[in-house]
Amino acid sequence: AQSVTQLGSHVSVSEGALVLLRCNYSSSVPPYLFWYVQYPNQGLQLLLKYTSAATLVKGINDFEAEFKKSETSFHLTKPSAHMSDAAEYFCAVSEETSGSRLTFGEGTQLTVNP
Amino acid sequence: EPEVTQTPSHQVTQMGQEVILRCVPISNHLYFYWYRQILGQKVEFLVSFYNNEISEKSEIFDDQFSVERPDGSNFTLKIRSTKLEDSAMYFCASSWTGPYGYTFGSGTRLTVV
Numbered sequence: 001a002q003s004v005t006q007l008g009s010h011v012s013v014s015e016g017a018l019v020l021l022r023c024n025y026s027s028s029v030p031p032y033l034f035w036y037v038q039y040p041n042q043g044l045q046l047l048l049k050y051t052s053a054a055t056l057v058k059g060i061n062d063f064e065a066e067f068k069k070s071e072t073s074f075h076l077t078k079p080s081a082h083m084s085d086a087a088e089y090f091c092a093v094s095e096e097t098s099g100s101r102l103t104f105g106e107g108t109q110l111t112v113n114p
Numbered sequence: 115e116p117e118v119t120q121t122p123s124h125q126v127t128q129m130g131q132e133v134i135l136r137c138v139p140i141s142n143h144l145y146f147y148w149y150r151q152i153l154g155q156k157v158e159f160l161v162s163f164y165n166n167e168i169s170e171k172s173e174i175f176d177d178q179f180s181v182e183r184p185d186g187s188n189f190t191l192k193i194r195s196t197k198l199e200d201s202a203m204y205f206c207a208s209s210w211t212g213p214y215g216y217t218f219g220s221g222t223r224l225t226v227v
Binding site for chain 2: 036
C-alpha cells in the first residue's frame with residue numbers, strides 16, 4: 001500500500017530564504033509523486049510531478065523536487081521564498097496499480113516572514 | 115486554461131438530509147474523482163469513475179455515497195443521509211490520463227448541522 005509522510009506540519013522561513021519541505025513515501029512499485037499547493041479557501045494546484053523521467057523535477061514558481069529512490073524521498077525546494085508562497089503544501093503518491101488514486105500526506109503549512 | 119467547476123461553493127444541510135454536490139469536469143477528460151478534506155486534515159480519496167462506472171473506491175465511500183454522470187458533462191456526488199462527520203471540503207477532479215494529468219476543482223464546503 002502506498003503512503004506519504006511529510007515531516008513538519010509547519011515550516012516558517014524568512015523572505016528570500018531557502019524553502020525545504022520534506023516528503024517521504026512508501027510504495028511497493030515505482031511511484032508517481034506530486035506536490036500540490038493549496039492557498040486559503042482554494043483548490044489544489046499542481047506544482048510539479050515525477051513520473052519516472054528525470055529525477056530532478058522543475059515546477060511552477062521556481063519550485064523543484066528531487067526523487068531519491070535510495071532515501072524514498074521527494075523533498076520540495078525553492079531557492080528564495082516570496083511572501084506569496086505562504087500556503088499549505090501537500091505531497092502525494094500514486095501507483096499505477098492503484099487505479100490512479102492519489103494518496104496525500106498530512107500537509108505542511110508554510111509561513112513566510114518579512 | 116480549462117477548469118473543473120464545482121457548485122455550490124458552500125452548502126449547509128441538516129443532519130439526515132440528502133445532498134448532491136455537482137461538478138463539471140474538463141470536457142475531454144476520461145477519469146473523474148471525488149476527494150474530501152475534513153478541516154485541518156489531509157485530503158482523502160473517495161472514489162474514481164471511468165467509462166461510466168466506479169473504478170475504485172475507498173473505505174470511506176460506503177452505501178451512503180453514490181456518484182453519477184447523468185448527462186455526459188456533469189459528475190455528481192450524492193450523500194443520502196448526511197452525518198455531522200460528513201462536514202468537509204469536497205474536491206472533484208478530472209484527468210485525461212490517470213494520475214499524471216489531474217485538475218482539481220476549487221471545492222464545495224459542506225457543513226452538516
